[in-house]
Amino acid sequence: MSEKRGVLRLGVLGGTFDPPHYGHLALAENGRVQLRLDRVLFVPARQPPHKPSRPITPAHHRVAMVEAAIADNPAFLLSRVDLDRTGPHYTVETLALLQQEYPGAELYFLMGGDSLAEFLTWRDPAGIVRQARLGVMRRPGYEPDLAALERMVPGIRERLVWLDVPRLDISASDLRRRVREGLPLRYLAPPTVEAYIRRQHLYEGC
Ligand code: ATP
Numbered sequence: 001m002s003e004k005r006g007v008l009r010l011g012v013l014g015g016t017f018d019p020p021h022y023g024h025l026a027l028a029e030n031g032r033v034q035l036r037l038d039r040v041l042f043v044p045a046r047q048p049p050h051k052p053s054r055p056i057t058p059a060h061h062r063v064a065m066v067e068a069a070i071a072d073n074p075a076f077l078l079s080r081v082d083l084d085r086t087g088p089h090y091t092v093e094t095l096a097l098l099q100q101e102y103p104g105a106e107l108y109f110l111m112g113g114d115s116l117a118e119f120l121t122w123r124d125p126a127g128i129v130r131q132a133r134l135g136v137m138r139r140p141g142y143e144p145d146l147a148a149l150e151r152m153v154p155g156i157r158e159r160l161v162w163l164d165v166p167r168l169d170i171s172a173s174d175l176r177r178r179v180r181e182g183l184p185l186r187y188l189a190p191p192t193v194e195a196y197i198r199r200q201h202l203y204e205g206c
Contacts, residue, residue: 006104007104007105007106008038008039008102008104008105008106009035009036009037009038009039009105009106009108010037010038010039010040010041010098010102010105010106010107010108011028011031011032011035011037011039011040011041011108011109011110011135012040012041012043012079012094012095012098012107012108012109012110012132013027013028013031013040013041013042013043013110014043014044014045014082014091014094014109015042015043015044015045016044016045016056016062016172017042017044017062017065017066017069017172018056018057018062018172018176019057019062019065019172019175019176019189019193019197019202019203020042020062020065020066020069020070020172020189020190020193021069021170021171021172021175021188021189021193022168022170022187022188022189022190023112023168023170023171024042024069025069025070025073025190026165026166026168027110027112027137027163027165028040028042028076028110029073030137030163030164030165031108031110031135031163031165032075032076034135034161034163034164035108035133035135035161035163037075037108038075039075039076039077040075040076040077040110041077041078041079041098042066042069042070042076042077042078042079043079043081043082043094043098044059044062044063044066044078044082044083045082045087045089046059046082046083046085046086046087046089057202057203059083061196061200061202063078063080063083064196065193065196065197066078068190068192068193068195068196069189069190069192069193071192079098081094081097081098081101082094090122090123090124091109091122091123091128092122092123092124092127092128092131095107095109095128095131095132096131099131106133107131107132107133108132108133108134108135108161109128109132109133109134109135110135110136110163111134111135111136111137112136112137113136113137113138113139113142113167114139115136116134116136116144116149117144119134120149120152120153125152125153125156126153126154126155126156129153129155129156129159129160130155132159133159133160133161134156134159134160134161135161135163136160136161136162136163137162137163137165137167138162138163138164138165139167140167146160170188170189175188175189175203176203179197179202179203179204180203180204180205185197
């Protein structure tokens with residue numbers, strides 16, 4: 001393990017996790033193996049800057065669900081870095097705080113393939129790639145214009161690593177809809193997460 005060489009390789013998966021599901025876990029686990037990460041931090045957002053309109057489930061529920069989802073993987077950890085401070089939270093700041101918390105660690109920010117186009121609209125994308133490499137899920141049929149990306153965010157090309165992750169067509173919004181409509185969550189999210197949702201009656205209203 002690279003930790004033995006003294007450099008901690010740390011994956012960072014930010015999200016709302018409302019709720020966490022197998023799409024998140026597949027991305028984190030494939031990132032862990034392909035990037036030889038020692039740890040993957042799941043970083044729930046308090047109030048994500050790009051989702052200001054929808055009421056987000058209270059953080060303590062999302063934390064409990066992430067903890068339930070990652071409990072069986074010793075490399076996965078929950079980070080409260082974005083929960084214990086007031087928002088809005090920008091990835092560039094989150095990474096700076098994590099770098100302080102884990103001095104000398106190499107950061108790998110993990111993203112679903114859809115997020116790369118959006119990434120250009122995030123605050124200070126150049127600052128993000130200065131602090132972290134990007135582990136991005138490759139999407140079949142999607143060939144990003146890397147030269148154009150590089151023009152907009154100098155340095156991004158050499159900081160970007162493509163991940164081979166099976167595309168699971170699962171999203172938290174769809175899971176919330178499924179609960180509302182009485183459809184099953186089984187095989188879409190870990191049973192422990194589903195049990196928590198049922199116990200706490202989450203997502204049953206509109
Ligand atoms: P919502 O449906 O509420 O927008 P979501 O399912 O996309 O939520 P987020 O918490 O917003 O979940 O996502 C956190 C991170 O996980 C993002 O980088 C996102 O691209 C990635 N992600 C979400 N769903 C999947 C999936 N099915 N496979 C791989 N990555 C995913």
